Amino acid sequence: MQGPKRLAVISGGTSGIGLATAARLAQxxxxxxxxxxDEERGRRAxxxxxxxxxxxxxxxxxxxxxFDHYAVxxxxxxxxxxxxxxxxxxxxxxxxxxxxxxxxxxxILRVNLAGPLKLVQTLRGRFSQPAAVVLVSSDAAIRGEQAxxxxxxxxxxxxxxxxxxxLDLAGEGVRVNVVCPGDTLPGMRYLLPPGAAExxxxxxxxxxxxxxxxxxxxxxxxxxxxxLVSSRADFIVGxxxxxxxxxxAGAPDAGRGI
Ligand SMILES: NC(=O)c1ccc[n+]([C@@H]2O[C@H](COP(=O)([O-])OP(=O)(O)OC[C@H]3O[C@@H](n4cnc5c(N)ncnc54)[C@H](OP(=O)(O)O)[C@@H]3O)[C@@H](O)[C@H]2O)c1
Numbered sequence: 001m002q003g004p005k006r007l008a009v010i011s012g013g014t015s016g017i018g019l020a021t022a023a024r025l026a027q028x029x030x031x032x033x034x035x036x037x038d039e040e041r042g043r044r045a046x047x048x049x050x051x052x053x054x055x056x057x058x059x060x061x062x063x064x065x066x067f068d069h070y071a072v073x074x075x076x077x078x079x080x081x082x083x084x085x086x087x088x089x090x091x092x093x094x095x096x097x098x099x100x101x102x103x104x105x106x107x108i109l110r111v112n113l114a115g116p117l118k119l120v121q122t123l124r125g126r127f128s129q130p131a132a133v134v135l136v137s138s139d140a141a142i143r144g145e146q147a148x149x150x151x152x153x154x155x156x157x158x159x160x161x162x163x164x165x166x167l168d169l170a171g172e173g174v175r176v177n178v179v180c181p182g183d184t185l186p187g188m189r190y191l192l193p194p195g196a197a198e199x200x201x202x203x204x205x206x207x208x209x210x211x212x213x214x215x216x217x218x219x220x221x222x223x224x225x226x227x228l229v230s231s232r233a234d235f236i237v238g239x240x241x242x243x244x245x246x247x248x249a250g251a252p253d254a255g256r257g258i
């Protein structure tokens with residue numbers, strides 16, 4: 001007999017890694033509540049997933065930095081419980097941290113770090129037993145990237161947030177874990193210069209290839225998340241897991257010796 005449908009809430013669920021995760025969780029039968037800022041993009045994503053998978057997929061306009069708006073997410077969840085929460089919305093800027101104005105620095109921390117915390121706090125008490133939370137961090141959390149300094153700082157802190165939340169919520173039946181993608185196509189639109197909404201595909205070809213021999217795709221991280229939120233990952237709590245094709249494994253031998 002089939003049980004009641006499970007619900008996954010996904011911030012940044014309308015594009016890139018979040019969208020790939022939404023499509024993957026729909027394959028596993030999850031109903032979806034997708035959060036994002038762009039209404040047209042969001043409605044299109046929800047209706048395409050619903051049409052291809054048969055699950056219920058809804059969209060809610062949501063700005064991570066707008067802390068007054070989070071109660072609306074709980075309202076939209078309604079009487080249902082939340083089985084899975086994936087925090088994928090993220091922002092950044094190509095700039096050394098020494099040159100980053102503090103208001104910009106604060107904004108990046110607000111979206112990438114305080115936003116996921118506020119999301120978990122908002123849905124606390126609405127989680128099913130058991131439930132799973134996944135925070136989407138970055139390989140830049142493990143080895144910082146000077147070119148995106150504030151972003152690297154925010155993601156390193158997000159990894160620790162994941163561990164602390166894992167401790168706080170373990171007794172409530174909520175497992176929290178963190179995934180750290182490497183360079184993933186189509187690539188974060190919000191690291192682009194102001195005004196450039198979409199990444200030029202040629203741009204990604206300039207990225208160095210990881211040892212695996214290809215760049216990541218949204219589905220690579222989506223598969224990991226699908227595993228982490230499943231009962232197969234019942235004993236995985238407070239982990240930060242790289243999905244980067246080996247980029248952070250170490251420096252490959254370029255044939256010159258050490
Ligand atoms: N792609 C990579 O190479 C890579 C590598 C490591 C980590 N990551 C992480 O993976 C996550 C997703 O990145 P992606 O590459 O999939 O990016 P993306 O395709 O640019 O998607 C970003 C998503 O986040 C939403 N978003 C952005 N800023 C927001 C804000 N202030 N409030 C609410 N929603 C916001 C966007 O919604 P709208 O479109 O409606 O604005 C969109 O749904 C990020 O946390 C990023 O740091 C990505």
